Amino acid sequence: MNKEELKKLAADSNHIAGIYNYCDRWCERCAFTARCLNYKMSEEKFSDPESKDIDNAAFWEKLAETFQETLSLLKEMAEEQGIDLDSIDVDSEADRRNIFEEDTVVHMILHLSKNYIDTVDEWFDNDIYYVGDAENEAKVEAYTAQIDAMSEDDTSMLKDSVEVIRWYQHQIYVKLRRALSSAQDETFEEENDFPKDSDGSAKVALIGIDRSISAWGKVLEYFPWQKEKLLEIISCLKRLCQMVEAEFPDARSFVRPGFD
Numbered sequence: 001m002n003k004e005e006l007k008k009l010a011a012d013s014n015h016i017a018g019i020y021n022y023c024d025r026w027c028e029r030c031a032f033t034a035r036c037l038n039y040k041m042s043e044e045k046f047s048d049p050e051s052k053d054i055d056n057a058a059f060w061e062k063l064a065e066t067f068q069e070t071l072s073l074l075k076e077m078a079e080e081q082g083i084d085l086d087s088i089d090v091d092s093e094a095d096r097r098n099i100f101e102e103d104t105v106v107h108m109i110l111h112l113s114k115n116y117i118d119t120v121d122e123w124f125d126n127d128i129y130y131v132g133d134a135e136n137e138a139k140v141e142a143y144t145a146q147i148d149a150m151s152e153d154d155t156s157m158l159k160d161s162v163e164v165i166r167w168y169q170h171q172i173y174v175k176l177r178r179a180l181s182s183a184q185d186e187t188f189e190e191e192n193d194f195p196k197d198s199d200g201s202a203k204v205a206l207i208g209i210d211r212s213i214s215a216w217g218k219v220l221e222y223f224p225w226q227k228e229k230l231l232e233i234i235s236c237l238k239r240l241c242q243m244v245e246a247e248f249p250d251a252r253s254f255v256r257p258g259f260d
Helices: 003-010 037-042 049-064 067-080 108-127 134-148 152-185 187-191 197-222 224-247
Strands: none
Touching: 049 152, 049 197, 067 197, 067 224, 108 152, 108 224, 152 197, 152 224, 197 224
């Protein structure tokens, strides 16, 4: 792209200024590529991005429908086991130290988000077809036959859900590490009541967590014999979400250009 073409793109009033600053970098699934200068600059070819944006918006809306259903299922399981998902131990201010000092314990948020990466790999590598006993094995065979006979739409949804899980698997940790790092030096923003980068990064991570919970909820529909294990994974994400919201109470209200 030459300089004149770049100037022409930059002058396009349709573009949303700074929309790319707090996105999840998943251009293929973004509903705003037609209004993103960064996307236009990086793509040599893009066929009708506006139509693709509409399709992507519909995809996220459809996936989001399962979010509350999944959390309700998780809550039911927790109540059966006497677990209160709404309780969370938040470190006091006195216990909050520079998380990147070598002599401190790794921050629990980073620990959980990093552990989640390994848990996802473990499930896809080892647990996806694990049944445990002969009784469940018969159920698995029946469900496997059911999956093989799935409609094209169901097959596509399962594939899409796995893609969502894999996309955010590492990004949640990366965004949280950036949020925690940025929070170490935001005195100017706090004194001048400016939006904080830490809140923006944390919000992107929270969106990734929300979407991952929804995606795992869809996966659960296709692997019901893995209910206990999958709900453990979702529970881990739910707890991580609570901890991030406690650490960054203004993250959810952070306004991302274009998206919010």
